[in-house]
Each structure stands twice: as C-alpha cells, then as structure tokens.
Amino acid sequence: MKALTVRNIVVGALMVFLALVPVYSQMTGNVFLMTLFTRIVILAIAAVSLNLIMGFGGMVSFGHAAFLGIAGYSVGILAHEGINSGFIQWPVALIACALFALATGALSLRTRGVYFIMITLAFAQMIYYVGVSLDRYGADDGLTIYRRSDFAGLINLSNKTTFYYLCFVCLIGTCYLVWRIVNSRFGMVIQGARSNERRMRAIGFPTYRYRLTCYVIAGVLCGLAGILLANHTDFISPATMHWTKSGDLIVMAVLGGMGSVLGPVLGAVALLVLEEWLPHAIAVAGQLITGKPVGAAKEYWALILGPMLLLVVLFARGGIDGLLEKFRRD
Amino acid sequence: MTDTLLAVEGITKRFGGVLASDGITLSVPAGELHAIIGPNGAGKTTLIGQLTGEITPNGGRVMFGGEDITTLPTYERSMKGLARSFQITSLFLDFTALDNVALAVQAHAGHSFRFWRNARSEEELRAPARAALERVGLSHRADTVIASMSHGEHRQLEIAMALATRPRMLLLDEPMAGMGPEESAQMVKLLLELKKQYTILLIEHDMEAVFAPADRISVLVYGRMIATGLPDDIRANPDVRHAYLGEQEAVVIDG
Amino acid sequence: MLLFIEQSLNGLQFGLLLFLLAAGLTLVFGIMDLVNLAHGSLYMIGAYFAATFAALTGSFVFAVVLALAATLIIGMAVEVIALRRLYGRDHLDHVLGTFGLILFFNELVRLIWGPAGLSLPLPSWLNTSFQIFPGVYYPTYRLMIIAVALAVALILYFVVMRTRVGMLIRAGASNREMIGALGINIKLLYTFVFGMGAALAGLAGMMQAPILTVQIGMGENILILAFVVIIIGGIGSIRGAFIASILVGMIDTVGRAFLPDVLKLFLSNAAASTAGPALSSMLIYLVMAVILVIRPAGLFPAASK
Numbered sequence: 109m110k111a112l113t114v115r116n117i118v119v120g121a122l123m124v125f126l127a128l129v130p131v132y133s134q135m136t137g138n139v140f141l142m143t144l145f146t147r148i149v150i151l152a153i154a155a156v157s158l159n160l161i162m163g164f165g166g167m168v169s170f171g172h173a174a175f176l177g178i179a180g181y182s183v184g185i186l187a188h189e190g191i192n193s194g195f196i197q198w199p200v201a202l203i204a205c206a207l208f209a210l211a212t213g214a215l216s217l218r219t220r221g222v223y224f225i226m227i228t229l230a231f232a233q234m235i236y237y238v239g240v241s242l243d244r245y246g247a248d249d250g251l252t253i254y255r256r257s258d259f260a261g262l263i264n265l266s267n268k269t270t271f272y273y274l275c276f277v278c279l280i281g282t283c284y285l286v287w288r289i290v291n292s293r294f295g296m297v298i299q300g301a302r303s304n305e306r307r308m309r310a311i312g313f314p315t316y317r318y319r320l321t322c323y324v325i326a327g328v329l330c331g332l333a334g335i336l337l338a339n340h341t342d343f344i345s346p347a348t349m350h351w352t353k354s355g356d357l358i359v360m361a362v363l364g365g366m367g368s369v370l371g372p373v374l375g376a377v378a379l380l381v382l383e384e385w386l387p388h389a390i391a392v393a394g395q396l397i398t399g400k401p402v403g404a405a406k407e408y409w410a411l412i413l414g415p416m417l418l419l420v421v422l423f424a425r426g427g428i429d430g431l432l433e434k435f436r437r438d
Numbered sequence: 439m440t441d442t443l444l445a446v447e448g449i450t451k452r453f454g455g456v457l458a459s460d461g462i463t464l465s466v467p468a469g470e471l472h473a474i475i476g477p478n479g480a481g482k483t484t485l486i487g488q489l490t491g492e493i494t495p496n497g498g499r500v501m502f503g504g505e506d507i508t509t510l511p512t513y514e515r516s517m518k519g520l521a522r523s524f525q526i527t528s529l530f531l532d533f534t535a536l537d538n539v540a541l542a543v544q545a546h547a548g549h550s551f552r553f554w555r556n557a558r559s560e561e562e563l564r565a566p567a568r569a570a571l572e573r574v575g576l577s578h579r580a581d582t583v584i585a586s587m588s589h590g591e592h593r594q595l596e597i598a599m600a601l602a603t604r605p606r607m608l609l610l611d612e613p614m615a616g617m618g619p620e621e622s623a624q625m626v627k628l629l630l631e632l633k634k635q636y637t638i639l640l641i642e643h644d645m646e647a648v649f650a651p652a653d654r655i656s657v658l659v660y661g662r663m664i665a666t667g668l669p670d671d672i673r674a675n676p677d678v679r680h681a682y683l684g685e686q687e688a689v690v691i692d693g
Numbered sequence: 694m695l696l697f698i699e700q701s702l703n704g705l706q707f708g709l710l711l712f713l714l715a716a717g718l719t720l721v722f723g724i725m726d727l728v729n730l731a732h733g734s735l736y737m738i739g740a741y742f743a744a745t746f747a748a749l750t751g752s753f754v755f756a757v758v759l760a761l762a763a764t765l766i767i768g769m770a771v772e773v774i775a776l777r778r779l780y781g782r783d784h785l786d787h788v789l790g791t792f793g794l795i796l797f798f799n800e801l802v803r804l805i806w807g808p809a810g811l812s813l814p815l816p817s818w819l820n821t822s823f824q825i826f827p828g829v830y831y832p833t834y835r836l837m838i839i840a841v842a843l844a845v846a847l848i849l850y851f852v853v854m855r856t857r858v859g860m861l862i863r864a865g866a867s868n869r870e871m872i873g874a875l876g877i878n879i880k881l882l883y884t885f886v887f888g889m890g891a892a893l894a895g896l897a898g899m900m901q902a903p904i905l906t907v908q909i910g911m912g913e914n915i916l917i918l919a920f921v922v923i924i925i926g927g928i929g930s931i932r933g934a935f936i937a938s939i940l941v942g943m944i945d946t947v948g949r950a951f952l953p954d955v956l957k958l959f960l961s962n963a964a965a966s967t968a969g970p971a972l973s974s975m976l977i978y979l980v981m982a983v984i985l986v987i988r989p990a991g992l993f994p995a996a997s998k
Contacts, residue, residue: 162785168784168785168788170788215982215985215986218985218989219985219989221784222722222728222784222928223924223928225728225784225788226920226921226923226924227924227981227985229917229920230917230920230921230924230978230981231978231982233914233917233978234974234975234978234979237971237974237975238971238974238975240974241970241971241973241974242971243970288553288554288556289553291556291557291558292552292553292554292555292556292557293544293550293551293552293555293557293560293563294550294551294552294553295553295557296537296540296541296544296550296557297541297544297550299530299533300530300533300541303530303531303532303533304528304529304530304531306492306528307524307528307529307530307599308513308541308545309511309512309513309516310490310512310513310516310522310524310528311513311516311521311541311542311545311599311602311603312513312514312516312517312542312545312546312603313513313545313550314511314513314514315513318550318551321551351913351917352796352913355792358788358789358792359789359792362785362789408800409800410796410797410799410800411797411800411801411804413793413796413797414793414794414795414796414797414798414800415793415797416793417789417790417792417793417796418775418789418790418793418794420789421779421782421786421789421790421793422778422779422790425786
C-alpha cells in the first residue's frame with residue numbers, strides 16, 4: 109500500500125474533491141464550477157498522456173496538442189456531415205490519432221533532444237495550418253458541433269453531470285492504464301531508454317520500436333481527451349492545436365511533477381485554477397490597494413505565468429510533487 | 439581444437455584524416471581470455487566500437503561464432519551472445535542495482551510488449567538478476583539505488599549486467615578503471631572465475647593487471663596490432679617494450 | 694513567367710530573412726547549447742521598436758538604427774537577467790524557461806502597445822519599383838532586403854571564419870571548457886553572442902515589418918519555420934542554415950503561389966480549391982519529412998562536438 113505521505117494525502121484529497129464536484133455544484137447551484145472542472149479533468153487526461161512519453165520516456169513533444177485537434181476535428185467533421193453516433197465518431201477519432209502518431213513518430217523518433225522538440229513542433233504546426241485551411245469546416249473560425257456524440261440512449265452526454273462523471277472515469281481509467289504500463293516490462297524499457305539509451309541497446313533492446321509504440325499510445329490517450337473536449341465545448345477550431353496549447357500541456361506536466369503518473373493531474377488543476385482565480389485575486393487586491401476597480405486583470409496572467417515558469421524551472425524543478433515530497437521525513 | 443569465437447579480419451577505420459584502426463586482425467578461440475593492451479590514443483575505444491556495432495568499419499570484417507556481424511546493429515550482437523561492459527560506467531542511475539540487472543535479463547527473455555503485469559514482480563526476471571549480482575558479490579546491494587553506490591561497485595555492476603544477458607563472450611572495457619589495488623585484485627579474482635565459463639576479451643590500459651588472467655595478449659599502438667602472443671613473450675618483446683614501456687624504462691634509467 | 698520570377702525573388706527574400714533568424718538560433722545553440730524559443734519574441738520586439746521609432750522620428754533609417762540598438766540591448770539584458778542561469782541544464786528546462794519568456798513578452802507588448810498591432814510604412818524613396826530586366830519590375834524595398842540580408846550573411850561569414858572573435862566563437866562551439874581555461878571571459882562572450890543573435894532576429898523583424906503588419910505572435914510562426922530550416926540544414930551548421938533557408942523560402946513562397954494551379958491539372962477545380970491551400974501550408978513540412986527520411990541529421994550536419 110502506498111505510504112501515507114503529505115503528498116499522497118494531498119493527491120488523495122484532490123481525487124475525492126474531483127469526484128464530488130458535481131455534488132457540490134448541485135448543492136450550491138454553481139454550474140460554472142462544474143464547467144471549469146470538466147475542462148480541468150479533460151486537460152488532465154491530456155497532460156497525463158503527455159507525461160507518459162515525456163516524464164517516463166524522455167521524449168519531450170512540443171506537438172501533443174495536435175492530438176486534441178485531430179480527435180476534435182474527427183468528431184466535428186463527422187457531426188457536420190450528419191454522423192452523430194459516438195460508436196462511429198470515437199473510434200474514427202482514436203484511429204486518426206494513432207495514424208498521425210505512427211507517421212510523425214516514425215520520423216521524429218529517429219532524432220533526439222532538441223531536434224525531437226523542433227520536429228514535433230513543426231508537425232503540429234503543419235496540422236494546425238491544415239485546420240486553418242479547411243474552409244468547409246470553418247477554417248480559422250472553427251466548427252460548431254450542434255449535437256454531442258450519440259450513444260443510442262446508453263449514456264446522455266448532454267447532461268452536464270453525466271458528462272462530468274464520464275470525463276472523470278476516463279481520467280481515472282487513463283491514470284490506471286498509464287500506471288500499469290509504466291511498471292510493466294514495456295514501461296521498464298521506456299524508462300530505461302530515457303535513462304540511458306546507449307546502455308539499452310548494448311544489452312539487447314531495439315529501443316526504437318518500443319518508443320514508437322509508446323508515442324502512439326500517448327497520442328491515442330490524448331485523442332480521448334480531444335474527443336471529450338470537443339463534446340464539452342461543442343466546438344472545435346485550429347486554436348485547440350496551436351503550439352502554445354502544446355506548451356500548456358508541458359507546463360501542466362512539469363508544474364505537477366513529471367516523475368509520477370498523477371503529477372500532471374496536480375499540474376492541470378493548479379494551472380487552470382490559478383488561471384481562473386488569480387486575475388480575480390489581483391482585481392480584488394488591486395481594488396483594495398488602489399481603491400479603484402482594476403480592469404482587465406486577466407491580462408496580467410500571462411505576465412505572471414511567464415516568469416513563474418522560469419522560476420519553477422530554476423528552483424522547483426520537481427514541481428508540486430517535489431515540493432510536497434519535502435515534507436517526507438527521510 | 440577449440441573453434442574461433444571472435445575473428446577480427448583487417449579492420450580499418452578513418453575519421454577524416456586520422457587512421458584510428460589500421461588493418462587490425464585478431465582471433466579469439468572459445469574459452470580464451472584475451473587481453474588487448476595499449477597506451478592512451480592507441481585506438482582501443484574505436485576498436486571496441488567496431489566490435490559492438492556502434493561504429494562501422496571502413497574495411498575488414500568482424501566474425502562472431504562463424505557469422506559476419508560487421509554491419510549488425512548493437513542490440514542484435516547482444517542477442518547473438520556478445521556482451522560488453524563500459525569503461526565509463528553506463529548504468530540506469532535512478533534505478534536500483536536489481537532493477538538494472540533485471541533489465542538486462544529482460545532483454546533476453548522474449549519481447550517486452552507486455553503492458554500489464556508489474557515487471558518487478560516477475561520472478562522470471564528477478565531470479566537470474568539476483569544470481570548475476572551474487573556472482574559479482576553485490577547481493578547485499580540489490581535494493582540500493584545506483585546513484586548511492588561507490589565507483590568500485592559500479593564497475594562490479596557493469597560485469598553483472600553483461601552476465602545477465604547470458605552471453606557467450608564478454609567484451610570488458612577497462613573493468614578496473616579507477617579502482618584501487620585491493621579492488622583490482624578482487625576484479626582479477628572474478629575474471630579468473632568467469633574465465634571458466636565465458637570467452638573474454640579484456641581491454642586494459644595496465645599491463646601488469648592483465649598478466650595473471652590473460653591466456654594471450656595483443657598490443658595495440660596507434661591503431662595497429664604490433665604483437666600478439668603469450669604473456670611472457672609479450673613482456674619480452676622488444677617492439678612492445680619500445681612502444682609501450684619505452685617511456686617507463688627511460689624514466690627508470692634516468693631517475 | 695513574370696509571375697514566376699516575381700515569386701522566386703519573393704522566395705529568395707523570404708529565405709534570406711529566415712536565414713537571419715536561423716543563423717541567430719544556430720549560433721546560440723551551437724555555442725551556448727541553449728534552445729531559445731523566445732528568439733521569435735526578439736524578432737517581434739525589433740519590429741515594434743522600428744515602428745515606434747519611425748512614428749516618433751519620422752525617419753525610416755534612423756528608426757532602424759535605433760531599433761537595432763534597442764533590440765541588442767534588450768537581448769543582452771534578457772541573457773544576463775534570465776537566460777544565463779539556464780546554461781548547462783536539460784534542454785527541456787530551456788524549452789520551458791524560454792516558453793515562459795514568450796508568454797511574458799507577448800503580454801508585455803500587448804500592455805504597452807495594445808492588441809491591435811502597428812504598421813511601419815515605407816518612406817517614399819523606398820516605395821518604388823526597380824527595373825531588373827527590361828520590362829520586368831520588382832519592388833525596390835524587397836531588393837534592398839535581399840541586398841542587406843546577403844551583406845549580413847557575408848559579414849557573418851567573415852566574422853565567424855576570419856576574425857579572432859569568430860575563432861573564439863567556433864572554438865567555444867567545439868570545446869567550451871577549453872575556452873574557459875584560456876582565460877577568455879566566457880560570460881562576456883556568451884552575452885555578446887546572444888546579443889548578436891537578438892540583433893539578427895530584430896533586423897529580420899523590422900525588415901519584414903513594412904510588408905506584413907507588426908503584431909503580437911508574429912515571431913512564433915516564423916520561428917517554427919526557422920526550426921524547419923535548422924532541421925533541414927543541420928543543427929550547428931551556418932552553411933546548412935543558409936542553403937536550407939533559401940530552399941525553404943523558395944519552396945514555401947513559390948509553392949503557395951503555384952501549387953493550386955498545378956493541382957488543377959490533376960484534380961477537378963473543386964478538389965483543387967479545397968486541397969490547394971491545405972497542401973500549400975503543409976508543403977514545406979512535407980518536404981522536411983521527406984528529407985528526414987533520407988537524411989535524419991539534416992543536409993549538412995556540423996561535425997559532432
């Protein structure tokens with residue numbers, strides 16, 4: 109059983125909190141909270157999938173948001189063309205992600221380090237431009253999805269509470285799957301390849317095929333997040349796969365802690381909650397200090413996030429995980 | 439008559455204008471402990487690179503067990519039974535000693551496309567790993583993280599990793615690098631023991647250290663094999679003394 | 694035919710601008726081993742400064758000079774305050790740290806100059822056409838960009854290959870510790886190199902400014918193309934960056950101009966109008982992918998360190 113450390117308690121409490129959000133939302137009538145946390149849970153899935161290749165595999169992809177877009181557009185385009193059945197949309201979206209991951213991964217994984225970062229960025233940009241050029245499907249303005257994925261009455265995605273729990277279950281499922289993968293023989297190969305690829309080859313592992321497989325798995329898991337995101341926002345646009353969104357996912361993983369499966373969940377929650385409430389806090393504080401209303405506080409967010417990232421990189425590299433681990437008595 | 443396990447036939451390698459390997463020829467019969475010695479810059483690293491597959495020779499062949507492995511990728515050579523240890527310790531620093539060796543076992547225990555079962559609970563992997571650690575005398579350190587182990591223990595672990603891959607031949611790259619006299623003596627003892635079971639190619643800088651375990655010695659200078667033979671013959675060989683020991687003799691005479 | 698010449702020259706001009714960006718990136722990466730995503734921000738800042746100074750002073754040339762100086766100073770300040778702590782760290786740390794800088798600069802620019810963007814109008818003496826062949830006219834300004842960029846490329850070549858400073862730069866690229874041991878002030882060298890990279894980026898930004906608008910985020914799109922240049926050309930190789938920039942510039946520009954028409958030869962009009970723009974955007978990345986299949990290390994990879 110896992111040790112009862114401060115960090116584990118915090119993570120446990122967070123998961124309980126996430127499970128109870130709809131209950132709280134119902135009691136207080138605060139619908140916005142559930143909307144916000146649906147988004148957080150979905151992006152947490154994406155961040156966990158990224159961390160599989162990044163934290164455990166050492167493959168820093170700056171193009172992971174491409175899968176959010178590919179899956180989203182699969183759902184959106186099919187819906188636009190009259191195919192609303194989730195039984196068709198979802199597999200198509202996941203397969204599209206798998207194929208893109210296979211094709212781009214096959215090329216990108218022949219490189220390492222900086223090259224790999226740049227190439228994944230380039231491929232994601234390519235897909236972004238494809239999205240922008242799709243005039244029939246809204247191009248830059250995006251595509252509205254009028255009906256959520258239809259599962260023939262099995263589950264009603266239009267019900268906000270039902271949808272939230274679907275996302276939450278997907279998050280739990282993704283985390284469990286990643287946890288099993290990471291500790292399996294396959295996971296050992298991936299972690300070994302991150303740690304010392306030369307050594308891996310010397311003892312007899314053909315590392316390329318394992319890393320490529322891992323890359324595809326991560327792409328498909330992120331595709332799941334993309335499907336959910338498209339349903340959640342009832343909308344898909346190229347902005348979803350803009351390279352800055354890939355950067356956001358990386359930030360979530362690093363901020364939470366790249367060394368654990370659940371770290372990115374912490375990061376996603378922390379980042380998005382900060383993004384939502386820090387401007388409020390600034391506005392309130394600003395009002396108190398200056399006595400006058402402080403407008404456009406949300407604009408200061410990026411001004412703070414930027415340097416904050418640099419500080420995290422320099423002083424808190426282990427993320428929230430790392431900070432919480434400090435409470436453990438050695 | 440024992441068969442030749444490793445045959446190096448006229449290996450040459452150029453880097454730009456530098457001839458790092460100049461027609462090296464070597465033949466190691468099964469069961470032999472063959473040492474290659476040479477001063478720094480002799481081209482030992484380049485030679486090992488060509489034997490393990492990290493470097494492709496410009497000319498010549500490498501034959502292992504009768505098969506031409508000259509262009510075979512590194513991981514496949516390991517599968518054929520050629521294991522190596524690294525001169526500069528190359529391990530998985532965040533893992534424990536047991537994890538490290540278990541990975542080496544795993545590489546030769548079928549494919550690793552298994553995503554579910556916890557690898558650390560697989561006795562099929564852990565038992566041979568523990569046996570390899572036992573062989574080099576590191577059983578008591580099985581659950582220690584590599585980063586917390588001493589340099590000497592790292593060197594022992596390098597050997598354990600090689601052993602765990604069930605090789606036919608060990609290619610040991612300066613296993614005694616950075617070790618004090620006591621630790622080196624222990625390593626020599628280990629080598630004498632391993633000799634009974636494996637063919638060994640031992641690359642070393644220090645001639646004295648290889649005298650006891652080696653059946654035959656080859657001397658590499660500036661990319662060329664200048665002599666091969668029994669240890670006593672090599673010691674007495676004037677070319678070897680000149681090229682390799684020459685400076686030391688001069689120091690003795692003058693000082 | 695005329696259109697082809699015009700597009701080819703546009704491609705050359707765009708390629709040379711890409712080179713200015715890529716050269717700065719490659720220098721910084723080659724010497725300090727620093728992955729600088731914020732390079733595009735310096736491109737943007739150069740453009741903003743130029744537009745502002747032009748509006749203030751009324752003189753285009755004066756504005757460019759001032760803006761270059763300002764970008765150089767900002768570049769060196771960023772290096773001293775923020776980036777120098779990243780040296781020697783994992784590349785992921787660089788990516789994250791400089792990503793943070795991008796967010797910061799984009800927001801800062803928005804707060805100072807507003808979200809709408811600026812424009813940098815050409816002075817009348819540059820807003821003319823030049824007759825390159827009898828009957829063939831091409832905008833003077835674009836020709837000037839080509840000339841300036843080529844001149845800078847030559848100066849860069851000269852400095853890196855023929856001067857003492859350049860020798861230090863090249864030596865530093867292949868052996869950092871050695872340079873330190875020689876007693877050369879490494880910190881100063883690095884700050885200088887970074888400043889040079891920043892100035893190159895800013896120059897590219899301000900030269901491009903009159904042709905496209907000056908807006909937030911302009912740096913990132915072209916930065917990614919600069920990455921493509923480096924991937925194709927080979928990291929650490931300035932010569933590779935030069936050849937790859939021209940290649941990328943030409944393929945992207947000429948491709949966008951003619952691909953839809955070429956497609957019309959093979960596909961129906963309707964299919965060509967849908968596929969055309971999509972494929973044009975993808976074209977350069979597809980080329981990159983093909984090159985990577987054949988040469989994973991790029992066309993002219995620099996000798997390994």
